[in-house]
Amino acid sequence: MTRLPNRRLLALALTAALFQASALPAMAQSADPFAVGPAPVAPSVQSPEAFTVSDIRVDGLQRISAGTIFTYLPVERGDTLDSVGAANAIRALYKTGFFEDVRLDRQGNVLVVTVTERPAINKIEITGNKDIETEDLMNGLKENGMAEGDTFDRLVLDRMTQELNRQYNNRGKYNAQIEPSVKRLDRNRVDVTIAIKEGKAASIRHINLVGNEKFEEKAILDNWESSEHNWLSWYRRDDQYSREKLSGDLEKLNNYYLDRGYIDFNVDSTKVSMSPDRQDMFISAGLTEGEQYTVSSVQVTGDTVLPKETVENMVLLKEGSIFSRRILEITSDSITAALGNVGYAFAQVNTIPDVNRADKTVGINLQVVPGPRVNVRNIVYKGNTRTSDEVMRREMRQFEGSWYSQAALDRSKIRLQGLGYFETVDFENEPVAGTDDQVDVVVNVKETASGSFVFGLGYSQLSGLTTQIQVSQDNFLGSGNRVSVQAQRSRYQQRYDFSFLNPYFLDNGLSLGYNLWWRELDYSDFNTAQYNSNSGAAQMVLGLPITETDTVSGLFGIDTNQILASGSTPEPIRDYIAALNTRTFHAWRMEAGWSRNSVDNALTPSRGTHQRIWLETTLPGSTVEYFKLNYSFSKYWPISRHLVLNTRAELGYGDSYGDAVTRNICFSAPVGGIPGSDEGGGNPIDPPETPQPSDPCIPGTSPDFIESVTADGLPFFENFYAGGVRSVRGFVDNTLGPRERPCATCATQPIGGALKTVGSLEFYFPSLFDSPAARPSAFVDFGNVYKDVDSFDAGELRASAGISLMWRSPMGPISISYALPLRTEDEDKTERLQFTFGGNF
Known part of the structure; x- marks a missing residue:
């Protein structure tokens, strides 16, 4: 779908449309601001005889001061005024745009200027618009002199109406109606209303290519934005005609043939016809394919700076291969980027072809023009009203006083975007006056909200209604530090958290943070074994980047966990508690991990990998000595311009490392x-x-x-669980894996296990909404939880397939999925429609 113009482009278009209006003679302005169109007005002068002006009097002023009149009036006391001078004076006053009528009269030798002021705009209202935002329209009006409080000019309104009609026609909406109306109010004021009926965009019913013999029409049209009406058009909107979209598609057609060696290809004609009701469009293009050319020779000339062999190895086109402009552009870009990385910011590669039409060959000369080597003098930050320069500077990989490097700037942009503080990040190079070997790099950012105060409600099928109060700031006082205080209550838990993180505690990037939390959980409502738990912890976290994408992290803390069991608690859990003869578990806890993150976008990744491995263990002296090893992997594969594949896997294993405890009761x-x-x-x-x-x-x-009970293996309260929106969709949260009965007649309860295996294949499609935060997808999930490694059986893996929508809405994150379980067992609890609102994805 064609993207809507931004505010600046719309304003420029309207300005261009109005330029001629401002250049018209004043007498062409409308005398009646409520007239349908402009009507010519002749200068009004009562006496054509010349006279010497002894004084000037102005009548009819309401809002405009007499001083303004005298500023623009080209007549002063003592001047001789004749008919030519009078006409010029009237034109000068009309040109101000302040008046709808101007008269000059003579009373003796006194010049009397009588004016009728144009009305002031009291209110502007725009209705019916969807394709173009009201804010953009209002700003376009304002930048062209039509805003509330300004003087009303009918000609400006008429020109803008014509321009809006043109804009909608370019979007294929030929039935769009723009109806402006002006309502007169008291005190010489008006209300302006622009009623818009956009109508529906004309649909493309047929596209016909004439003259294509080498390639099938379907293959050529595959990458076009325009498409004939099809069963997915309601979603992709690719059947909506747009002049800009067709122009881009014809350029793609030209590139299609040039990328396959058809240098003489030409689009001979293009015809667009419309049905009588203006709802259906028919497109026809006549082609001349020509012959396919091969590469006769490739040479690199000019000052390559780098070793010539190195540059020649970057050339992808070889002698004898079929010519391809795309591959040639990739080669040029590679050479330019390589030179840009060593300081040649303005390097160019000029492609000089030598076409031999007799032999159907083309020789290629890549002329390298490096230009001067450029040093970065200053890096200037603009737009960061809250974030300090230091926070941005520490993410930069391009340094002041060093050679210019495009790779360093590209990496700096990714790191700045990864902070989450900025909506947009753009770099600009500004040459330094008086020298050609220095530039200033300007970093332009648009800040977004990096903190939040949440007092609201959320809902998920697992936790039910959630009430939450949270104050968080990812960029506390512009320092880059993260602070969060949270209180949350749901059906199964009460939670209180405080966290603080300084991501640059040391200049080398060492991060230091603290976590304090207390949680009261009722697992009977958590789809797990029925018992209650009151737990709290105090922790210190550390992180250290070792490369641009790799980080090692650690955690050290103490925690306590009080278990409250009952007769409805499964027997293995009761036995574990009885064997240790305690219901309160204390632990000295340590974690160590490594992560690698190379995804291209934190919000909507399309390529890159994110993986993490971490070990969690309790130290000697804890009530229970155990460890948990976790590994997660996620890789994004760009399949096409519109399709991204995500492969995901998660493994977890835990066990005790102390001696088993056995006790007789x-x-x-x-x-x-x-x-x-x-x-x-x-x-x-x-x-x-x-x-x-x-x-x-x-x-x-x-x-x-007498019963002998044993406590061994991973503690039950640290078991892994699977199933649900964030695991294997289509199954009720936490219900996969081993199950136990608290009594012979009781229903089974999930108790989790020491081994977890979960995986997913997910295809992300173009968004249904005009928002990068909304991603529809189709997925296949699989996984299960096992008691231990010896219990693993691939035949026990559960699987599901379905569709999902993840959307970071203005009201909070929303995740909705509909899954069809593919592999199930009798005791599995399935749930096809699952959603969460107000939680993290």
Whole structure:
């Protein structure tokens, strides 16, 4: 779809349309501002006889001062005024645009100037527009002298109406109607209304190429933006006719043949016809293909700066190959970029072809013109009203006083965009006056909101209604530091968090941060084994970049976790707690990780890789000694201009490294049966009031029941889970993997496992909305959770396929997916439609 013009382009177009109006003689202005079109007005002079002006009087002024009149009037006291001078005076006053009528009269030798002021614009209203934003239209009007409070000029309004009609015609909307109206108010004011009926864009019903013999029409039209009406046109809108779009497609047609060696190719004619109702368009183009040319020779001349062999190795076209302008441009760009990286900012490669039409060959001479080697004198930052220059400067890979490097600037742009503080980042080179070997690099940014105050609601099928208060600032006081305070309450958790991160604690990029949090979780509403947990932690985090894309990180902290179990808690969890004879787990925790991020855009990546591996372990002296190893991988593959493939995988494994703990529990069976049997009864996680350190439990007693329980492997509260919007879509959150029954007649509950395997293939399509933050996709997800490594069975992997939409809306992030489970088991809980609102993707 053709992109709408930005505000500046629209204003320029309207200015050009109005230029001629400003150059018309004053007498051509309309005497009636409410007339349908301009009507000529003749100068009004009561006495044609010349006289010497002894004084000047001005009548009819309301808003405009007499001083303004005298400024523009080319007559002063003592001048002799004749008919020619009177006409010139009237023209001069008309040219100001302030008056709809001007009269000159004579009373004795006093010149009387009688004026009727044009009305002032009280309000401007635009209705019915969708293709062109109201803000852009208003700014276009304002920049051309039509804004609220300005003097109304009907001719300006008429010219803008014509220009808007032209703009809509260029978008294929030939039924668009622009109807301006002016309403007179008291005190010489008017209200201006521009009513727009855009109508529908004409659809392309047929495209016909005449003269193509070497290539099929379908192959040629495959990369056109314009397309015949098809079943996907409602989504892609490629059948909407646009003059600009067709012009671009004809250029693509020319490139298609030149890239395949047809140097003599020509578009002989282009015909666009329209149905009587102006709704259907028919496009026809006549072609002359010519013959295919091969490359007879390739040579590199000029001052290559770099070793000539190095430059010649960059040449992709070889002798005997089919000529291709695209490959030739890639070669030129490669040479120019290589020279730009060593300081030759204005290097050029001139392509000089030698065409032999008799032999159908072309010789190519690549003439390298490096220009002067350029040094960067200053780097100037503009547009950063909140962010300090230092925050931007530390992301720059181009340095002042060093040779100009295009690669360094490109990398600097990626790093600045990655901060998330700027909506746009652009670089400009400004030559230094008086020298040709220095430039100033100007970094122009447009800042975006980098902080938020959230007091609102969110919803997901897992957590239900979520209330949240969060104050966060990713660019605290413009320093680049990140501060966040959050309180959140949902169906299954209460959460309180504070975090701080200084990404440049040291000049070498070492980051330092702190996390404090407290969480109260009710896992019975979390689609997992039923128990409650109250946990808190204090942590310190470190990060150190080792390359442009690689970072190592670490964490050290202490935490506590109190488990509250009940009779509805699965037996393996109760046994684990009973074996350790404690419900409160303390840990000294350490994490170490490595990550690599080379994606091209943090919001909507289309190429690059993001992978991370990290080890989490508790240190000796913790209640439970264990480790967890995690690895995640995501790679984006640009399949075409409109299609991106994302391959994703996530692996997790955990285990204990301390000795297993075994403990015997003995107690008397209550009335109703033996605990743990089908007859119901007590709870083995309830230890005796006075725990005994050795077996038997209590000497001299005869317990009705003795149970030996063991705590080994990864603690149950650290188990991995899978299923849900962020894992394997189409399955209820956290429900995949091992399940246990708390009693013989109870339903099974997911308890997670020590091994997690999840993967996905996802195709991202062009956005349905005019926003880079919205991405529709089609996906295939697979994965499962296993008790341990020995339990892994590829045949147990679950799989699903579906469609998804991720959208960072103004109200918060929204993720919606519809999935069809492909591989399921009887106890699996499926959920085809899943969504979250107000959480992270």
